[in-house]
Amino acid sequence: MAKDYKVNFNDYSFTTEEGTFSGKLDFKMFGKKQNILAYITLDNGEKIIAAAYKDNDYHGLRDIEIDSNIEVTFTKSQSGMIRLSDVNLI
Numbered sequence: 427m428a429k430d431y432k433v434n435f436n437d438y439s440f441t442t443e444e445g446t447f448s449g450k451l452d453f454k455m456f457g458k459k460q461n462i463l464a465y466i467t468l469d470n471g472e473k474i475i476a477a478a479y480k481d482n483d484y485h486g487l488r489d490i491e492i493d494s495n496i497e498v499t500f501t502k503s504q505s506g507m508i509r510l511s512d513v514n515l516i
Contacts, residue, residue, distance in 0.1 A: 485513040
């Protein structure tokens with residue numbers, strides 16, 4: 427039987443900080459722009475959304491199971507936007 431995931435999407439927001447953070451992958455789904463939206467609770471309790479795109483092979487998020495402990499890295503793009511740049515299982 428499939429596990430029901432109850433996620434209040436209103437609790438999550440896109441990060442505005444560069445850096446590497448660890449946390450738990452709460453939920454993921456395909457977005458409207460050929461991307462995966464990952465809903466992550468960081469170890470400090472902050473709830474963030476990370477968008478991973480097909481051109482980067484979704485940073486491996488397609489193959490990472492929900493409830494996995496992960497490390498995510500965000501960097502500033504040339505346009506000044508904070509973007510997901512790496513995901514690792516921990």
